[in-house]
Amino acid sequence: MKGLRPGRPATPFKLRTRLVLAFLLVAVVSAGTTATLTFREARNSVLRTAQDTAVSSFREQVQQIGVGLPVEDADALSEVLRDIARKGKPHTWIVFAEYGTLRASSGTSPTSTVITPELRRKTVGYPHGSFERVVKDGVPYLTIGMPTVFKVGVGGVLSTGLVLYAVMRMDQEQTQVDALITAARDGAVPGLAIALLPALLAARSVLRPVRELRRAARSMGSGRFDTRIPVRGSDELADLARTFNESAGEIERSVDELQRAEARARRFAADVSHELRTPLAGMLAVTEVLDEDAGRLDPDTAQAVRLISAETGKLAVLVDDLLEISRFDARAAELNTDEVDAAETIAKTLQNRRWTDQVRTELPAGIRARLDPRRFDIVVANLVGNALRHGGVGVTVRLRTRDREDGTGLLVMEVADRGPGIRPEALPHIFDRFYKAEAARTRSTGSGLGLAITQENVRLHGGTIHAANAPREHAGDPAAATGAVFTVEIPLNAGEEPA
């Protein structure tokens, strides 16, 4: 298992991105807020200073002017206005005057385009004057309106009807504010860039333990239970690593225990079979003597002797099968392959067991396969023997080839019978050891390991075996029993598969 499994994106990068983004967000928000607040304060103080200076100096100027009322001479008024304009603070301004329908200014045009009706309205009603910031064509202006008044008694004033307006360009202040924005930006952006560094470092310090944990978990999953994670520091991730290590230790101990128990059980089965074999070898060698002489004994003794002889034979088969199974369990079973003609191999199995007349065959010649002839013989013999015992007549062995999805050539052998078939609830267990498909079926049919050994032999060839009930060929014909079908598929070149 190398590389990333399909369908699963590389999660660590996601987490890293999220951590970095969170860091940057915090940095942006804090830098942005700080800059914005600072900027606003600075800007306001810049503007307010300019405004206050302008408004108070204008008020002063306006109070000092001496204009004869009612004003009739626009030129004289203009002269006064120009005088005020010269004294503009903090910058020069243009002064406009409005008196009834009379309009005058210190500039070239008698009326201004930046004074809004709003200012006019406010100015008339407010003797201390009003001001307004106006931006026109991208240029910021400060406009101040100031009515001239008479003092009437203590604190009372009366408007004269002459209203003066000052219009001051605020370029300089704007430049200062722009400088402030630039300063804020120049301070915040490198700050953000610098924030990226701790963000990456923090992400790394979180991600490394996570990555180690993932690697370790995967390693455990693939059966290496001695996997441990180095514990660094004392944070939550270190706690997690410690917990992982403790759990891994527990699992390792349990698995070890289980494996030892299983190995003991298997070794015991193998040892028992092995030990049984030696006495059996002596007994089996003399069963013939018993069989031959049984006829000369009195009936009871003869029956006992024949029973012993027959059961000794069965015991020998059982012990042989048990040993075979224990070799599969210990993975000690070897595949001694040879290239053979598949049809010939099957035909020889049937011929050696004198089944040729009882079995219908469809064995196309010329299929060459690399397999272990002894093991394949066991597979064929077990399946055909099983079919003959349970299915009775009508046993058919079919041979063909097909290509697996990955292009591997497969040898396909089907053993079908016309017996009662396999009960559906028995199907999943049919290859289990000592499983009896029918309660009534006695031990006499075999060791109970035949199909289990068959399956192991097929697997050893890198193949599969499948049991099923054949579909009813003639619906409505009760004589056409379903019958069982065993299908064996093994690679044509089983021996050349990489181990």
Added chain:
Amino acid sequence: MPRVLLIEDDPAVREGVELGLRRRGHEVRTAATGEAGLAALGEFRPDLLLLDLMLPGVNGVQVCRQVRENSQLPIIMLTARGDDFDVVVGLEAGADDYIVKPARTEVIEARIRAVLRRIDEPGNGRPAVEFHGELAIDRTGLTVTKSGQRLALAPSEMRLLLHLSAAPEQVFSRQQLLEHVWEHSYHGDARLVDACVRRLRNKIESEPGNPRYIQTLRGFGYRFGPL
């Protein structure tokens, strides 16, 4: 009836096999250890040695090697299935065949007969002595010489050579050779054939690694020649 020497350490197996074979008319001598068996060889002069591989002291493989040093006595090993490594070592040491225990007497006897079976007389006008390259094969006298020097071939080696050379250039699969030379089933252990071919090549080939007489056809089997 053939005289059989049985070397087997387990008393039950020894007695059982002895009894079974004697009932079928064989003259049987038994020995419980390799040493005793080797000692009995000269005096009993058996036609065949039935040899358990797992013996205390001098084990079966060592007995086999010692016998082969100066004798072409037919040797059949008694072994337990699964002792695969021992089988190969025993075959390399010069055993002609092996029997997996436990075995019925009829199986043991069939193997004995197969190993002892007299190789068919040449017949249909074949010359008694055939020459193939440097080899001279005498089918009647059952001797093989290479450049005039007589070769000591074990029974299985002799039978294999006679079988292959009877039909030069014809390819025999290992299964066919198992059936015809060893009288095993088609599905028998092909390592018997391979081990015998190796031993035979060591005796008749000038370069066993680059054989001239017994050639391998990968995936099909063996053939004699072409020279």
